[in-house]
Amino acid sequence: MSKLKVLLLIFILILLAGNVYLGIQCFLYKSELDQVQKSIVAQQINQKDLSFAKLLTEKVLLGESSVSFDDRLKLENAVRDINDPEIFAQWQKFTSSKSGAETQQTIGALFEMLLNKISF
Numbered sequence: 001m002s003k004l005k006v007l008l009l010i011f012i013l014i015l016l017a018g019n020v021y022l023g024i025q026c027f028l029y030k031s032e033l034d035q036v037q038k039s040i041v042a043q044q045i046n047q048k049d050l051s052f053a054k055l056l057t058e059k060v061l062l063g064e065s066s067v068s069f070d071d072r073l074k075l076e077n078a079v080r081d082i083n084d085p086e087i088f089a090q091w092q093k094f095t096s097s098k099s100g101a102e103t104q105q106t107i108g109a110l111f112e113m114l115l116n117k118i119s120f
Contacts, residue, residue, distance in 0.1 A: 045082075046118050052078040053114045060107070087113055 055078050059071040067075070079091045090113055094106040 042119050048078075048082045049087075049114050049117050052082055053111065056107075056110075084117065087117065 052075075055075055059067055059075060063071075079088055082088070087110070090106065090110045094103065094110055097103040097106050
């Protein structure tokens with residue numbers, strides 16, 4: 001083989017090795033990006049759950065008077081923003097409860113559900 005063909009073959013092998021290396025790096029970074037995106041989504045869900053729990057505590061549990069219409073609207077929007085059918089169903093049970101005992105039971109179940117949904 002001529003010297004030029006050998007140099008060309010070496011050059012092609014170097015380029016091929018570089019492409020393989022970059023392909024592997026691309027795959028690894030894609031996997032890491034997927035994990036980070038999942039983590040961000042979980043944090044956003046946790047933030048919505050915590051925000052609703054804080055609002056519920058401030059306006060309902062620690063409130064000294066009945067809940068105003070504006071506060072009810074904020075609570076309703078916050079629970080809908082969570083976009084979790086189980087939590088929303090429990091919220092509906094809470095808002096439609098008739099007796100004090102039923103209200104306590106449903107609010108306790110709602111808080112337990114919120115706490116269980118939060119992941120670390």
